[in-house]
Each structure stands twice: as C-alpha cells, then as structure tokens.
Amino acid sequence: MKPSPNRRRFIGIVAAGSAAALLPLALRPAQAGRLPDVTSWRGIALGADAQLQIHHPDRAWAEQLVLRAVTEVRRLEQVFSLYRNDSALVRLNRAGRLDAAPGDLLRLLQESRQLSALTQGAFDPSVQVLWDLYADAARRGQALPRAEQVAEALKQVDWRAIEVTGRSVRLARPGMALTLNGIAQGYITDRVTELLRDAGLEHALVDMGEVRGLALDAGLAPWRVGLADDSEARRPLKTLQIRNQAVSTSSGRGTLLDTTGAVTHIFDPRSGRADARYRSVSVQAANATTADALSTALYVMDSTGMRRVLAASGASAWLLRNGSRRFEAVA
Numbered sequence: 001m002k003p004s005p006n007r008r009r010f011i012g013i014v015a016a017g018s019a020a021a022l023l024p025l026a027l028r029p030a031q032a033g034r035l036p037d038v039t040s041w042r043g044i045a046l047g048a049d050a051q052l053q054i055h056h057p058d059r060a061w062a063e064q065l066v067l068r069a070v071t072e073v074r075r076l077e078q079v080f081s082l083y084r085n086d087s088a089l090v091r092l093n094r095a096g097r098l099d100a101a102p103g104d105l106l107r108l109l110q111e112s113r114q115l116s117a118l119t120q121g122a123f124d125p126s127v128q129v130l131w132d133l134y135a136d137a138a139r140r141g142q143a144l145p146r147a148e149q150v151a152e153a154l155k156q157v158d159w160r161a162i163e164v165t166g167r168s169v170r171l172a173r174p175g176m177a178l179t180l181n182g183i184a185q186g187y188i189t190d191r192v193t194e195l196l197r198d199a200g201l202e203h204a205l206v207d208m209g210e211v212r213g214l215a216l217d218a219g220l221a222p223w224r225v226g227l228a229d230d231s232e233a234r235r236p237l238k239t240l241q242i243r244n245q246a247v248s249t250s251s252g253r254g255t256l257l258d259t260t261g262a263v264t265h266i267f268d269p270r271s272g273r274a275d276a277r278y279r280s281v282s283v284q285a286a287n288a289t290t291a292d293a294l295s296t297a298l299y300v301m302d303s304t305g306m307r308r309v310l311a312a313s314g315a316s317a318w319l320l321r322n323g324s325r326r327f328e329a330v331a
C-alpha cells in the first residue's frame with residue numbers, strides 16, 4: 001500500500017452561522033435575509049481544504065482582503081511545509097540546524113514546546129521519524145514496522161531536544177526531524193483570523209484546516225460548528241456554539257497506513273504506536289493553535305491525562321468512539 005502524500009488530519013467539522021462578513025463555503029445563514037454579493041476562494045493550506053467566502057457590498061475590497069489572506073497562507077506554507085524543498089522546516093530537518101530562522105517558525109516552536117510540556121509529551125513535533133518509518137513499511141507491503149525498528153526510531157523522538165537559541169534552531173539528536181502538521185494549520189488559521197480582524201471584520205468564521213470564530217459584536221449570534229462523523233457525507237452529530245474560540249478535530253482516518261484501518265498517521269510519541277484509538281477527538285479552545293495541538297495529543301491519551309490537560313488549559317473536548325454515533329464530552 002502506498003500512503004497518500006497528503007497527511008492532513010481528517011477535519012470532521014461542518015460549520016454553520018448567521019449572515020456575517022465572512023463565511024466558509026459550506027455555511028448557510030442561520031436566519032433569513034439576503035446576503036450582500038459574495039466573493040469566494042477555496043484552495044489548500046498545508047494539505048488541508050481551506051475556504052473563504054466574504055459577503056460584502058464592496059467587491060473590490062472583498063477581493064483585496066481574500067488576496068491578502070491567501071498571500072499570508074502561502075507565506076506561512078513557505079515556513080512550515082514538508083513538501084517544499086526550500087521551506088524553512090525542510091531546511092531545518094535536512095541540516096539539523098537553522099540559523100536566522102523565520103519569526104513564525106521560532107514562535108510556533110515555542111508554542112509547541114509549551115503544549116508538549118502541558119501534555120507531558122503526548123504532543124511532540126519530533127514524530128516525523130515515526131511517519132517515515134511507518135510509511136516505508138507500508139510501501140514495502142508490511143503491516144507494521146518491526147518492534148526493534150520502532151524502538152530505534154524513538155531514540156530520535158523528544159521535544160526537549162529541539163533547541164532554540166536566539167534566532168537559531170538546532171535538533172540535538174542525530175537523525176531527528178520535525179513535523180508541524182499537528183499544529184501549523186491551527187497557527188495559520190489564527191494568523192488569518194487576526195489579519196481579517198485587523199482589517200476591520202468583527203464577525204467572521206475562518207476555516208484554514210481548523211475553524212476559528214471571530215465575534216467582537218456581542219449583539220450578534222454565536223457561530224454554530226457541527227462536529228461531523230467520518231463518513232463521506234460528514235453528517236453533523238453534535239453542534240457547538242463559539243464566539244472568540246476555535247475548534248479542531250483529529251481523526252486517524254485522515255491517512256491510514258494499512259488496508260484494515262488499524263494503523264493511522266497519529267503517532268503516540270511515547271510508545272511509537274499508531275493505533276486507531278478513537279474515530280475522532282474534537283477540542284474547543286481559545287485559539288486554533290491550541291485546539292489543533294490538543295486534539296492531536298488527546299487522541300493518544302487516556303481519560304485521566306485528558307482531564308488533567310483540559311483542566312490546565314481551559315479547553316473542552318469530545319470523543320467519538322469507534323463504533324459509536326454519539327460525541328461524548330470529556331469530563
């Protein structure tokens with residue numbers, strides 16, 4: 001089996017909100033009324049489907065705002081992408097060190113470090129070596145890598161060995177490599193949301209692989225975000241209300257590394273396993289960066305660890321267990 005090069009996590013989110021300045025393409029207004037002319041864009045951000053749809057009477061202004069948002073996405077892809085040979089992250093992985101690193105990389109690595117500490121290593125951006133190992137096994141037709149291969153790869157997995165000094169980043173263990181796919185989509189969502197807010201939008205829902213609501217006007221209804229199942233139809237099974245918050249969903253079914261669906265692309269950095277523990281884990285947090293990383297981490301954690309992380313972060317989470325059609329709150 002050849003794994004897909006698109007390692008995007010399955011984002012099981014179907015969003016719905018009221019008539020507003022910005023809506024993803026899948027949205028429908030919660031109340032009747034004619035919206036202004038629409039200016040739309042949809043594309044890819046770090047391998048994830050991304051959508052913008054601006055409802056505004058000034059089409060030229062809306063088109064300019066879309067262009068600014070897309071330009072920001074492309075700039076950040078040049079920092080975080082694993083599929084561009086000249087991206088900052090690829091250059092860091094190739095050399096094991098990067099001097100004069102971009103500010104966004106330094107900032108996200110610092111946020112990654114804090115979230116790794118919070119989750120006691122359940123979130124760890126140095127799991128790229130595990131992806132490479134499992135993907136190679138899949139290409140060779142193996143169900144799983146051998147236990148000794150996993151043990152050897154785990155020697156290169158440790159978020160504490162990512163050293164940041166000034167504007168330099170160093171991977172302290174030979175053979176280490178980073179992936180920011182479990183957090184960078186959230187980071188990009190946050191940066192686009194901030195760009196739109198700074199441009200004057202007060203009520204918006206941004207979908208750049210993760211979903212974040214902007215609701216500065218308390219008089220307007222909150223955004224409604226539906227948590228979907230993992231079928232092709234993506235049927236919403238639960239609806240959340242968000243204002244200035246974000247929602248992220250992690251599902252191992254985003255990329256499966258075997259034909260049975262038992263081996264996923266979400267790795268436990270502590271054991272090296274990639275089991276399909278849940279159908280999905282959804283997190284609601286203050287920002288998309290945090291929601292993105294925590295949904296990844298909670299996917300490999302037990303209930304005690306989940307409750308500890310949620311209490312410390314102020315986030316909320318819901319599980320869709322294997323074989324279930326009901327989201328279960330983590331409490």
